Amino acid sequence: MANCLGWVSVVTCGAAVNLTLVTPEKAIKLAANDFFRQLLMEDGMQRNLKMEMLAGCGAGMCQVVVTCPMEMLKIQLQDAGRLAVHRQGSASAPSSSRSYTTRSAPTHKRPSATLIAWELLRTRGLSGLYKGLGATLLRDIPFSIIYFPLFANLNNLGFNERTGKASFAHSFMSGCVAGSIAAVTVTPLDVLKTRIQTLKKGLGEDSYSGITDCARKIWIQEGPSALMKGAGCRALVIAPLFGIAQGVYFIGIGERILKCFE
Numbered sequence: 001m002a003n004c005l006g007w008v009s010v011v012t013c014g015a016a017v018n019l020t021l022v023t024p025e026k027a028i029k030l031a032a033n034d035f036f037r038q039l040l041m042e043d044g045m046q047r048n049l050k051m052e053m054l055a056g057c058g059a060g061m062c063q064v065v066v067t068c069p070m071e072m073l074k075i076q077l078q079d080a081g082r083l084a085v086h087r088q089g090s091a092s093a094p095s096s097s098r099s100y101t102t103r104s105a106p107t108h109k110r111p112s113a114t115l116i117a118w119e120l121l122r123t124r125g126l127s128g129l130y131k132g133l134g135a136t137l138l139r140d141i142p143f144s145i146i147y148f149p150l151f152a153n154l155n156n157l158g159f160n161e162r163t164g165k166a167s168f169a170h171s172f173m174s175g176c177v178a179g180s181i182a183a184v185t186v187t188p189l190d191v192l193k194t195r196i197q198t199l200k201k202g203l204g205e206d207s208y209s210g211i212t213d214c215a216r217k218i219w220i221q222e223g224p225s226a227l228m229k230g231a232g233c234r235a236l237v238i239a240p241l242f243g244i245a246q247g248v249y250f251i252g253i254g255e256r257i258l259k260c261f262e
Helices: 001-011 015-040 049-090 113-124 133-156 167-186 187-197 211-222 224-228 229-251 254-261
Strands: none
Touching: 015 049, 015 133, 015 229, 049 113, 049 133, 049 187, 133 167, 133 187, 133 211, 133 229, 167 187, 167 229, 187 211, 187 224, 187 229, 211 224
């Protein structure tokens, strides 16, 4: 029973951070893309693939202000849960595999996002929360460059002249398709980002000096297929997430909220 509870805690570690991450990340991404579309394409509605990709690039750059530190906390929480279960099964776990805990506690407490954030700030400074910034940019910019033009063109196929926009169902499906394709495409970059942002290494696990070093070691030691690990899971998670986000966004809830502040 204890082992089952331990594995459940590993599975759910980082859930709260994920929930906290989703709202500001999607809000920044969608709003920034609209801003750059309006800036680059006059009315923001004309079809211009190059400008759409450039707008997506701008959106990807803006979102990492929130994404990078949240991803850091999420990964450390998930990894701390894995190490905690490993420690329960092996009383002789080395000190290099210890997860974030309070220094004077005789037993290991379940880590929290607040505790990990404080430890990162205390030991590494603000730059600790932005470790892997380059890898995060390398993932999020291509994702947005692929996602937004693809979504815009798919969504345009369902444009209704009477209402002046696509239906909720069509926007939802367009978001799902575009999100899953973009997610699978940038999976190798997500693998690199996750490896670099994992601070606590277990026995025999490599440390990486940068993106190139990480990619080289994974390719040599695990093979090219390792760079596509989790592609299916990413598609299953991101597809409905972007489908819902785009569906709600195109209903106009954002505009109605903004009008309340005018």
